[in-house]
Amino acid sequence: MFGTNDNDYSSSYSLELQDKLLLAVVSIRTKTAKIIRQDLFSTLLASARKEIGEKVLDLEKQATGYPHSRPVIDLVLRKLQEFATGEEEELTPDVMKITYHLELVSRLERFNWENHQLGLFPPLDELLVYLNFNSKSYTTLLQQWLKKRVLRAESLNLKLHELNLIYTNFLQLHRKPDVQFNDEDPDVTTIMVQWFEHERQFIENEIKIFQLEHEHSVPGTGKIKWKLSSDQLAIFVRACFDCGIIEAKSMSAVYQFIIPHISTKHRDDLSPSAVRTSAYNPEQVDKDGLKSKLQSMMKWIDGY
Incomplete structure (x- = not known):
């Protein structure tokens, strides 16, 4: 061209x-x-x-x-x-x-x-980038079109891959030096590079959040992994019921509803009745361990 x-x-x-x-x-x-x-x-x-x-x-x-x-x-x-x-x-x-x-x-x-053949960028966009057509309306249209392409990817990782591919291709487009449509606005490359970097940071943050949310779940089970032993968990649930934090018809109902969705470091599958039973005869070491965890939690709460 x-x-x-x-x-x-x-x-x-x-x-x-x-x-x-x-x-x-x-x-x-x-x-x-x-x-x-x-x-x-x-x-x-x-x-x-x-x-x-x-x-x-x-x-x-x-x-x-x-x-x-x-x-x-x-x-x-x-x-x-x-x-x-x-x-x-x-x-x-x-x-x-x-x-x-x-x-x-x-x-x-x-x-x-x-x-009518298209590459990653339509020929018209290649021309406008070449001539530094830095109209705000144009860069907005270009950003909207590119975002739609990125969002078509099914997963966050694929979205990031697509964005990086387009970004690399954009940087390789030809540019004519010392020309611009509007003297008062930044050039097209500056505007778009800022947009690409912002979008990339956003997707990378979304990936980090997704990874953190799934870090403590057991693969394939959908359960939340607790860093408490099953005995400590039993004491904790009983205390929540007894002090009124959890409202239910009975303590048994609480265990039946909560325990199937929880796993511990050593066990993926817990029996609601077995966990409930251990809550009635807790060992002192389990009570002390749970209190230590709760004290640590209180320090976090004080810092909020």
Whole structure:
């Protein structure tokens, strides 16, 4: 898409406009700034807007049947039409603003609207990244489209893999130096790199949370693993019932409901009746061990 004649976009326009553009460029090169006389700028701007407006109408027809990037196409053509119909006073005498729009239109004229093959990025997005089309509306559309692609992956790990794949591909896209659509906003690469890093951090955090939530469950059972012995667990459940933390018709019902969903370090399957029975004749070592755990828990609570 980006060949050796990278700057030969002026040939797409009339000889009259080419002459005015050449005069403006020569004028710029004789000064230290990219500012030219207002009258020369006004003449160039009027001619550029007229021809861009005519070409945008043709582009709208050419792009009608293109099935990809529809919101992006509509946005770009709308931005070009706004430039073509805008008021002259809205722009400072900056020739680079004009040449940017001239090049964008010229490249869109050469765009292969019949090519419907897609890589990781549609050809239109590759062009807009190349020309640093840093419109906020465009980068928002690009982020939304990429997020939909990432979310199609079934698992968090696959989502992260897809995001990293797209991120790597984005960094490898071609970029033309020293051009941008909007001088006041960051370039497309800066905006998108920040977005990629944010999304990657978010998914990585989700993976960590998922791993922590499943760290203490017994694989294949769906049970929660407690770091208490079965005897300590029996005392704990009885104490919760006796002091009113757990409300139930009977203590037996509490054990029947809770114990099947719990495993300990040494046992995956616990009998509700056996655990309940051990609660009535607890060993002192088990009571002391449980109290030590509860005291540790109280320190955590005090720190909240």
